[in-house]
Amino acid sequence: MAASIEIGASPEGIQSMALKRANRHGLIAGATGTGKTVTLQVLAEAFAREGVNVFAADIKGDLSGCAANGDPAPAWAVARAAEINLPLTPEAMPAVFWDVYGELGHPVRTTVTEMGPVLMGRVLEATDAQAGALTIAFRIADDWIKAGKNEGLLLDLNDLRALLTYLSENAEEVGKQYGLVTPQSIAALQRKLLQLEMDGADHFFGEPAFKLEELLRTRPDGKGTINVLASERLVQSPRLYSAFLLWLMSELWEELPEVGDQDKPKLVFFFDEAHLLFRDAPKELINRVEQVVRLIRSKGVGIYFVTQSPADIPEIVLSQLGNRFQHALRAYTPSDQKAVRAAAQSFRANENVDVAKEIQELNVGEALVSTLDEKGAPTPVARTKIRPPNSHVGPILLAERQTMMRANTAGRAYEKTIDRESAHEILGRRAQQAAEATAREEEREAREKEAARSSRSSGAGTSRAKSTRSSGGSRTTAVERQTGRVASGVMNTIVRELMRGILGTPRRRR
Numbered sequence: 001m002a003a004s005i006e007i008g009a010s011p012e013g014i015q016s017m018a019l020k021r022a023n024r025h026g027l028i029a030g031a032t033g034t035g036k037t038v039t040l041q042v043l044a045e046a047f048a049r050e051g052v053n054v055f056a057a058d059i060k061g062d063l064s065g066c067a068a069n070g071d072p073a074p075a076w077a078v079a080r081a082a083e084i085n086l087p088l089t090p091e092a093m094p095a096v097f098w099d100v101y102g103e104l105g106h107p108v109r110t111t112v113t114e115m116g117p118v119l120m121g122r123v124l125e126a127t128d129a130q131a132g133a134l135t136i137a138f139r140i141a142d143d144w145i146k147a148g149k150n151e152g153l154l155l156d157l158n159d160l161r162a163l164l165t166y167l168s169e170n171a172e173e174v175g176k177q178y179g180l181v182t183p184q185s186i187a188a189l190q191r192k193l194l195q196l197e198m199d200g201a202d203h204f205f206g207e208p209a210f211k212l213e214e215l216l217r218t219r220p221d222g223k224g225t226i227n228v229l230a231s232e233r234l235v236q237s238p239r240l241y242s243a244f245l246l247w248l249m250s251e252l253w254e255e256l257p258e259v260g261d262q263d264k265p266k267l268v269f270f271f272d273e274a275h276l277l278f279r280d281a282p283k284e285l286i287n288r289v290e291q292v293v294r295l296i297r298s299k300g301v302g303i304y305f306v307t308q309s310p311a312d313i314p315e316i317v318l319s320q321l322g323n324r325f326q327h328a329l330r331a332y333t334p335s336d337q338k339a340v341r342a343a344a345q346s347f348r349a350n351e352n353v354d355v356a357k358e359i360q361e362l363n364v365g366e367a368l369v370s371t372l373d374e375k376g377a378p379t380p381v382a383r384t385k386i387r388p389p390n391s392h393v394g395p396i397l398l399a400e401r402q403t404m405m406r407a408n409t410a411g412r413a414y415e416k417t418i419d420r421e422s423a424h425e426i427l428g429r430r431a432q433q434a435a436e437a438t439a440r441e442e443e444r445e446a447r448e449k450e451a452a453r454s455s456r457s458s459g460a461g462t463s464r465a466k467s468t469r470s471s472g473g474s475r476t477t478a479v480e481r482q483t484g485r486v487a488s489g490v491m492n493t494i495v496r497e498l499m500r501g502i503l504g505t506p507r508r509r510r
């Protein structure tokens with residue numbers, strides 16, 4: 001195994017990256033069309049060649065090319081390889097395709113329970129009050145599961161919807177035990193769920209849930225696999241896109257054992273369009289991301305953010321990214337200029353490179369590169385011509401993709417959804433039974449009244465039939481519902497939830 005991977009060449013010589021430090025995370029930044037995806041592909045390919053598995057979101061479909069042989073290489077690739085004197089050996093990399101919608105890859109899904117209240121709240125763009133209601137819903141489900149009741153199983157969106165309905169129909173009891181939720185919050189959440197479903201997110205929630213071991217499989221030939229998440233459609237729902245990747249990151253963090261520093265990472269995770277992750281993100285979420293990023297490296301996972309400007313990434317996260325690939329930035333506006341200055345300051349100085357100036361002058365396929373050396377110190381920034389990939393640049397044909405999908409038995413296990421009995425079925429049945437009981441009760445009352453009336457009119461009895469009100473009626477009145485409020489305890493609960501799992505994902509219950 002090589003100790004490092006070659007990225008390209010600079011006036012100082014070949015630029016490489018130490019595999020040992022590849023878990024210290026990275027950043028690929030640059031304006032559109034400056035060469036970010038090609039750099040990502042070069043890195044992913046080099047990792048796979050060295051036996052490191054990769055997971056990467058493919059925003060435009062062009063990363064799929066890594067699965068195909070790059071022969072014949074495009075003229076620019078041949079020219080670049082000659083220019084920097086690095087070999088260009090056409091080669092296809094082992095790749096597995098995943099797709100939340102199950103169209104361009106094997107379906108990848110998880111359960112609502114696994115997603116947890118915090119990320120679910122983010123997907124639903126929940127207000128504080130709605131987030132409070134969601135937290136309560138998850139708490140109830142949690143308690144049911146602990147009591148061995150399957151109605152606490154939140155597998156798909158139907159289950160969450162059934163639980164929310166239960167919450168509004170039993171607001172009084174729920175309020176006593178967990179804190180009050182307003183009918184407005186529930187109604188708003190129900191509407192948002194519907195919208196989410198209309199956007200196709202129902203594909204994403206359910207079983208069989210994606211197993212992390214898919215990303216950790218080893219191959220007999222010792223190469224790593226590039227797991228490509230087809231994200232062209234997913235990224236149209238930015239909240240779902242970012243919540244999914246956050247979920248995956250926090251799962252990796254929770255599930256993988258501590259391994260300390262290794263010769264190479266176990267997995268490298270490329271998070272493209274990373275600005276979506278942080279846009280409008282509450283401070284707690286940013287802090288959590290920072291924490292996951294900081295801690296996940298000792299589990300042998302490197303996270304690489306790909307975005308246009310380093311300014312898209314909060315400073316506390318940015319400072320964790322040791323391996324930097326900065327393509328050209330344009331500085332038209334004052335905020336662009338600020339981003340350029342910030343990017344420049346983040347590099348270890350090299351007296352031969354005026355970073356702030358050169359960032360704006362870089363050609364396509366060129367980047368300012370600084371990586372961590374064997375000892376973990378950043379190398380001086382170098383203006384680097386990035387090498388071309390050996391695999392195909394640009395999207396592969398759909399037919400090729402489908403052939404690969406058919407050949408991958410592990411991925412095929414996810415093709416068929418399973419719908420086991422969970423909240424939706426059980427609560428639905430119970431609501432039906434309750435409705436039937438109420439109907440029977442009303443019928444009985446009516447019969448008794450009728451009997452009393454006929455006995456009165458016949459003059460036989462003097463006692464009035466007492467109204468026997470159904471004791472099962474725990475429904476709140478409209479007024480009670482209107483005056484319901486989010487209990488002050490709810491915010492504390494949210495904070496506790498955040499502390500519970502690193503991103504609020506609940507404890508394992510597989």
Ligand SMILES: Nc1ncnc2c1ncn2[C@@H]1O[C@H](COP(=O)(O)OP(=O)(O)OP(=O)(O)O)[C@@H](O)[C@H]1O
Pocket residue numbers: 030031032033034035036037038039076077080364365366385386387388
């Ligand atoms: N290392 C390289 N050497 C030479 N040319 C390159 C290199 N990298 C990229 N290019 C050229 O630039 C084009 C665009 O590259 P790429 O798709 O990686 O840009 P991008 O920054 O990902 O763009 P976008 O922001 O639109 O996704 C490539 O098709 C290729 O022609």
Ligand SMILES: [Mg+2]
Pocket residue numbers: 036037038060
């Ligand atoms: Mg790109």
